[in-house]
Structures are given as structure tokens and as C-alpha cells.
Amino acid sequence: MRVAWLATVTLAVVAFAGSFWTVVAQGTRTGGDGVYTAAQAARGKATFDMQCRACHGATLGGGLGPPLSGAAFLSVWDRSSVGDLVDKIQHTMPQNNPGLLSREQATDIVAHVLNVNGFRAGAAELKADDSVKQIALAAPGAATTPPALPAAGARTLANARPEANxxxxxxxxxxxxxxxxxxxxxxxxxxxxxxxxxxxxxxxxxxxxxxxxxxxxxxxxxxxxxxxxxxxxxxxxxxxxxxxxxxxxxxxxxxxxxxxxxxxxxxxxxxxxxxxxxxxxxxxxxxxxxxxxxxxxxxxxxxxxxxxxxxxxxxx
Ligand code: HEC
Ligand code: HEC
Structure with a gap:
């Protein structure tokens, strides 16, 4: 089943200069709309510091776990929705004790992650419901569909010899x-x-x-x-x-x-x-x-x- 939110997505992330990012509407919402509040991100940070910092670092730069900030993180998640990230966190993190977080806590943590990554805060909180599946978590200028197949002729791999039939x-x-x-x-x-x-x-x-x-x-x-x-x-x-x-x-x-x-x-x-x-x-x-x-x-x-x-x- 093709991921449905791609077709129904109403928000996309667009870059302004450098590391400044914001979530901008395509259609009903206008540019500069934040999808979380500063207070929510602060709540998320408090939970993050208790449950996640040991493995992901105080500034989300990574440690035992991968970085949750910067290009290294966003390039992994730029074809996902904010809801996918909430799912990942709520159901699989903390890695040594998954299932600990409520949906609200996981959503607050995502607000913190968005904040650290330069996404702009807004007036309304990120909701702990399915509406977050409609919000794309895309890198600046990134396509929201998978890249096209390489052309015929480019379809080769170079440097290893197959051993198995x-x-x-x-x-x-x-x-x-x-x-x-x-x-x-x-x-x-x-x-x-x-x-x-x-x-x-x-x-x-x-x-x-x-x-x-x-x-x-x-x-x-x-x-x-x-x-x-x-x-x-x-x-x-x-x-x-x-x-x-x-x-x-x-x-x-x-x-x-x-x-x-x-x-x-x-x-x-x-x-x-x-x-x-x-x-x-x-x-x-x-x-x-x-x-x-x-x-x-x-x-x-x-x-x-x-x-x-x-x-x-x-x-x-
Ligand atoms: C015991 C160490 C540990 C703790 C604590 C931990 N994580 Fe992780 N986390 C990992 C490891 C290892 C991975 C990589 C494996 C995976 O993606 O499941 C990971 C992956 C992730 C990813 C995916 C990153 C990516 O690049 O795809 C996110 C998001 C994440 N963690 C968030 C959190 C949050 C939020 C918390 C706190 C609620 C948390 N983690 C707590 C170890 C940890
Ligand atoms: C791109 C084509 C392709 C795809 C995709 C593919 N297969 Fe195959 N599969 C083959 C071919 C061709 C053979 C015969 C291999 C040979 O002759 O050496 C084969 C053989 C097999 C065999 C061995 C059957 C026997 O004779 O014992 C198994 C098991 C198998 N495939 C499982 C899978 C599974 C499970 C998947 C999906 C996850 C899969 N294959 C996907 C082409 C494919």
C-alpha cells in the first residue's frame, strides 16, 4: 500500500537562509506557520533530557544513538511525516525501555526536535493525534516523492564480485x-x-x-x-x-x-x-x-x- 499521506499532504517544509527552516502551507495555510509551540518544545526538552539525552546527546548531536539534528538526521527523515517520527519515538524509544512514553510525551519531544532543527514555533500545539501524519518533515527543497530510477546503462554496481548464485x-x-x-x-x-x-x-x-x-x-x-x-x-x-x-x-x-x-x-x-x-x-x-x-x-x-x-x- 502506497503511503497515503504523500498524496494528501497539505504542508511542506521550505528553506529560508542557511539553517533556518520553517513549515509552510501549500493551500490552506500560509507561510511561516509553526506547527508546535515554544511551551510544548520546552516540555519536550524536559522529557528528552530525562529519557533520551544519555544516548542522543544534550544538543541532539548523537552519541550511542544517531544524531537527531542537522543534515545527518533530516536527510534520513525528509521523506517522512511528523507522525512517522512520533510513531518511531513512542513505539521504539528509549531503545532500552520502549513503551515508556505516552503519545503526548512523544509528540512534545518531536516539538523539541523540530525546535532544535530550526523549524519555527507557532501559536498552536502539535496535536497528539493523526493530524501529524499530514505534516511533511522534508529537508529544504527536497522532493516528497522517491527519486526516479536511474537511466538504463547507469543501472550497474561497480566494485564487488558476486559469490553466491x-x-x-x-x-x-x-x-x-x-x-x-x-x-x-x-x-x-x-x-x-x-x-x-x-x-x-x-x-x-x-x-x-x-x-x-x-x-x-x-x-x-x-x-x-x-x-x-x-x-x-x-x-x-x-x-x-x-x-x-x-x-x-x-x-x-x-x-x-x-x-x-x-x-x-x-x-x-x-x-x-x-x-x-x-x-x-x-x-x-x-x-x-x-x-x-x-x-x-x-x-x-x-x-x-x-x-x-x-x-x-x-x-x-
Ligand atoms: C539506550 C540508548 C538510547 C536511548 C535512551 C534512546 N535512544 Fe533513540 N536511538 C538509539 C539507537 C541505538 C538508535 C538507532 C536504531 C533505531 O533507529 O532504532 C536510535 C534511534 C532513534 C531515532 C531515529 C534516528 C534516525 O536517524 O533514524 C530517533 C528519532 C530516536 N532514537 C529518538 C529517541 C528519543 C526521543 C529518545 C527518548 C525518549 C531516545 N531516542 C532514547 C538509542 C537510544
Ligand atoms: C527481481 C526478481 C526476483 C525477486 C524480486 C525475487 N526473486 Fe526469488 N528468485 C528469482 C529467480 C530468477 C529465482 C531463481 C534463481 C536461480 O535460478 O538461481 C529465484 C529463486 C528464489 C528461491 C529459490 C527457490 C528454489 O528453487 O529453492 C526462493 C526461496 C526465492 N526466490 C524467494 C524470494 C523471496 C522470498 C522474494 C521476495 C522477498 C524473492 N524471492 C524476490 C527472482 C526474484
Whole structure:
């Protein structure tokens, strides 16, 4: 599901000189409108100093955690809404004790973050409701839509040699990662499940270490693994299981790969909201993304029991 707020967004962030930023209306609101108040930012700062400063620094410059100010921060968040940032903070921070903050507290902290980043304060508070999903958190001049695909011919990666064949890559990264996300359909990642631990007898290659990271984090990492594996799928020189080259320079191959990465982003966002239903919804986006490419490039008609997808015929 494409993120709906992009289409309905009414506010955009525009730069004035240097580091001075402000949230400006496109349509109903006028330039210079602040979306939070100074008093709200002060409340947010008080909570930040207690719960966040140890890892993100007094001036939000970063420490154990990443910076929450400046270009390094805004370039990560400039395609998100203010509401996404409230979600991230409320549901996943403080990293060592998530779930501590009320929606109001997380919203106040975002006011503080906006303030430190030079966004102008205004007369009305940032509300602790869904209206914040309509406010873009964009860097000056940044597009609110993802960048266009590179032109054909520019679609290459230079300096690493592929070692795995495509099927190994699929089985090693995409298969387990997708399964972690699909398993959210049957199992609540918020439930504490203890996997195999040293000293117990029920060893399983797959479950080994399963108790080390909590369930929701495993879902985060699986979504990230899907996103990050996209460049590997278009790496020149990789071969399929059958020895034929992966068609990395075909436009539709790259489009399918981008679609898969986008599905991973949908899953990551859902997982970061710590909302099981949202992740369950994202599983169908992932399934479709895998299926679309498999229909075209993997599963050939005329399979046999021994070779059901007819990989012998895979020549693209
Ligand atoms: C124990 C250390 C720790 C504490 C305390 C902590 N964080 Fe974090 N924070 C991290 C780490 C590590 C990351 C990077 C991993 C991630 O994005 O989840 C992070 C990421 C973030 C991000 C995303 C930054 C980005 O570049 O995407 C935000 C926003 C954030 N924290 C806000 C907060 C707020 C607000 C608090 C207090 C309520 C807080 N954090 C408390 C460690 C911490
Ligand atoms: C851009 C195209 C593309 C995308 C996207 C893609 N696959 Fe594949 N997949 C293939 C091709 C082609 C093969 C056959 C590989 C070979 O022949 O070496 C394959 C093979 C596989 C296999 C091995 C099947 C077997 O024979 O054992 C698995 C598992 C797999 N994919 C899982 C996934 C999952 C899960 C996703 C989505 C997260 C995905 N793939 C996304 C093209 C794709």
C-alpha cells in the first residue's frame, strides 16, 4: 500500500537562509506557520533530557544513538511525516525501555526536535493525534516523492564480485527474512518466545540464537535485510543456479527489484509502528513483490516433479 499521506499532504517544509527552516502551507495555510509551540518544545526538552539525552546527546548531536539534528538526521527523515517520527519515538524509544512514553510525551519531544532543527514555533500545539501524519518533515527543497530510477546503462554496481548464485542469495537472505515477517500472521512478536539456548537439547539451525533479539526487533531486521539485498539482485556478473547470467540490466528486472525493496520499506514502517495488523497487511505487499518477479523470471511452464519450476528452462 502506497503511503497515503504523500498524496494528501497539505504542508511542506521550505528553506529560508542557511539553517533556518520553517513549515509552510501549500493551500490552506500560509507561510511561516509553526506547527508546535515554544511551551510544548520546552516540555519536550524536559522529557528528552530525562529519557533520551544519555544516548542522543544534550544538543541532539548523537552519541550511542544517531544524531537527531542537522543534515545527518533530516536527510534520513525528509521523506517522512511528523507522525512517522512520533510513531518511531513512542513505539521504539528509549531503545532500552520502549513503551515508556505516552503519545503526548512523544509528540512534545518531536516539538523539541523540530525546535532544535530550526523549524519555527507557532501559536498552536502539535496535536497528539493523526493530524501529524499530514505534516511533511522534508529537508529544504527536497522532493516528497522517491527519486526516479536511474537511466538504463547507469543501472550497474561497480566494485564487488558476486559469490553466491541467485538462488543461494534468495534462500540465504530473502527466504528466511520473509518468513520472519510472514510468521507475524501466526505469532505476536510482542510475546516473549525463548528460542534455543546453550545447554538445552532442542537444537535447530534456524532457531539457534532466536532468544537473543526480541521478536519485534527480528521483524525490523528482516525487513531491513529485504531492503538491503536489492543491490545484490542487480549486481553484474551474478549467475543463476543454472549458470546463466542474472538479467541485471533489464529494465523490468530492476523495476521488480525496486518493488521488492519498497515492499521491505512498507514492512519496516509497519514493524516500527509495533502494530501486528499493519505487519500482517505488509506481508501481502511482500508476497506480491516476490511473486511478480518469480512469475516473470523464475517459474517456467513445463516443470516436472524433480524440477517443478523448470529451472532448466530458465534462460530469460
Ligand atoms: C539506550 C540508548 C538510547 C536511548 C535512551 C534512546 N535512544 Fe533513540 N536511538 C538509539 C539507537 C541505538 C538508535 C538507532 C536504531 C533505531 O533507529 O532504532 C536510535 C534511534 C532513534 C531515532 C531515529 C534516528 C534516525 O536517524 O533514524 C530517533 C528519532 C530516536 N532514537 C529518538 C529517541 C528519543 C526521543 C529518545 C527518548 C525518549 C531516545 N531516542 C532514547 C538509542 C537510544
Ligand atoms: C527481481 C526478481 C526476483 C525477486 C524480486 C525475487 N526473486 Fe526469488 N528468485 C528469482 C529467480 C530468477 C529465482 C531463481 C534463481 C536461480 O535460478 O538461481 C529465484 C529463486 C528464489 C528461491 C529459490 C527457490 C528454489 O528453487 O529453492 C526462493 C526461496 C526465492 N526466490 C524467494 C524470494 C523471496 C522470498 C522474494 C521476495 C522477498 C524473492 N524471492 C524476490 C527472482 C526474484
Amino acid at each position: 541467485l538462488a543461494q542469495l534468495m534462500r540465504g537472505i530473502l527466504f528466511p527474512s520473509s518468513n520472519v515477517i510472514f510468521n507475524v500472521q501466526n505469532t505476536d512478536p510482542g510475546e516473549q518466545k525463548v528460542g534455543w539456548q546453550p545447554g538445552t537439547t532442542d537444537f535447530s539451525w534456524v532457531n539457534w540464537g532466536a532468544g537473543i533479539y526480541p521478536g519485534w526487533e527480528l521483524v525490523d531486521y528482516a525487513a531491513m535485510a529485504i531492503i538491503e539485498s536489492a543491490p545484490l539482485l542487480v549486481m553484474p556478473g551474478r549467475r543463476c543456479e543454472n549458470g546463466r547470467p542474472v538479467p541485471v540490466d533489464r529494465a523490468d528486472w530492476i523495476d521488480f527489484t525496486n518493488q521488492m525493496a519498497e515492499a521491505g520499506r512498507v514492512a519496516y514502517k509497519a514493524s516500527q509502528s509495533r502494530n501486528r495488523d499493519a505487519v500482517i497487511e505488509a506481508t501481502s505487499v511482500i508476497a506480491d513483490a516476490c511473486l511478480n518477479c518469480h512469475d516473470r523470471y523464475r517459474d517456467k511452464p513445463g516443470g516436472t516433479d524433480a524440477d517443478p519450476s523448470n529451472k532448466v528452462a530458465r534462460g530469460f
